Amino acid sequence: MRIALVDSGIGLLSTAAALRRLRPDADLILSMDPDHMPWGPRSVPEIVARALAGARAVLDEGPDAVVVACNTASVHALQPLRDELEPRIPVVGTVPAVKPAADRGAPFAIWATPATTGSPYQRDLIDRFARGVAVTPVACPGLADAVERADRDAVEEAVGRAAARTPSDVSAVVLGCTHYDLVSEAVTAALGEQVTLFTAADAVAAQALRRLGEAPRPDAPRTGVLRVYASGRPAQLPEAALSYRAGALLAEGVAA
Template identity: 90%
Template sequence: MRIALVDSGIGLLSTAAALRRIRPDADLILSMDPDYMPWGPRSVPEIVARALAGARAVLDEQPDAVVVACNTASVHALESLRAELEPRIPVIGTVPAVKPAADRGAPFAIWATPATTGSPYQRDLIDRFARGIAVTPVACPGLADAVERADPAAVAEAVDHAAAHTPADVSAVVLGCTHYDLVSDVITAALGEHVTLFTVADAVAAQALRRIGVSPQPDAPRTGGLRVYASGRPAQLPEAALTYRAGVLLTTEVAA
């Protein structure tokens, strides 16, 4: 079993780690795009082109599924990826956990990149799933970049900025960028333990398995391999990835 994940950078680590936990026998192929990251500020045609390039770069690996482990790429490029790859290769997108957060019936916030925060896509999610609930969109300038660089001071500054713009009455925050998952402990420390964080890595991993018709088997042999591509070139996992638990999990559980 081979599952490819596409993102501009190391935001895909949380979903890759979730896949490793539930199918340790699966080969994971990580396709990142350091030459063109971040994708968020780019035009929609550029985002589509980069996401397609990331997927095409791993097709020789014969993946059984492609996971778009990036909110921005899922917003803009999922349709194009599915048009090119499906039904031969299932393509799984990443959607912020607005619905489960709204199901609580209480005010919540959505932390996302500035581009996503103001997007029609996010407004549509709120209109569809959280009508009548107080939802506060919180832009997090610089947070994804700081996570990508594994810069603790910059992460703390960006998190503190977002926390200051999060209403005190919210008891839940939806993390609308996969990079943010990697610093969930920092976010919880800033917001307080009473605030529940909603992430989607586990749900996306489970959906990927469903799409290829297999079940979770967390007790399967730990034989899964790991391959990394950087803007189409075979590469190693970036050093910054190893500062996060998800990155360590992927490297320590790779087959010898």
């Protein structure tokens, strides 16, 4: 089983690591786009073009599924990718975990990039799944970039700014950017253990397996390898990726 993941940068690590834990026998193909990142500030046609290019770059690897491990790309490029690849190759997107957070019935916040915060996409998620619940959108300028660079001082500064804008009565925070998953410990340290974090990685990984008709087998042999592409070129995991637990887990299966 081969699963490709597409993102502009290392935000895809958390979903890839979730897949590795669920199916250690699966081959994972990471398609990142360092030449054109970040995607968030780009126009919709550019985002669609970059996501399509990322998927096309790994088709020769024969992926059984493609996971769009990026919130921004899922908003704008999921349907074009499905139009091009399905039904031959199922395509799975990433949606912030607004519904499970709202199901608690208590106030919560959504941390996301400035481009996503206040977007029609995020407003629609809140309207559909969180009516009657107090929701605070919190823009996190600079956080994804700091995570991408593995700049811990910049991460702490950006997390601190976001925490200061998060109401004290929230019981949960939805991490609405896949990059943020990688620094969840820093987020918890800033907000306190009493605040529950909701991320999408585990749900997206489980959905990818469902689309393939496969079940989780965490006890399967660790035979899966990892292949990495950087803007279409065969590459290695970026050094910054190894700073995170997810990246270190995946590095154990990098192909020679």
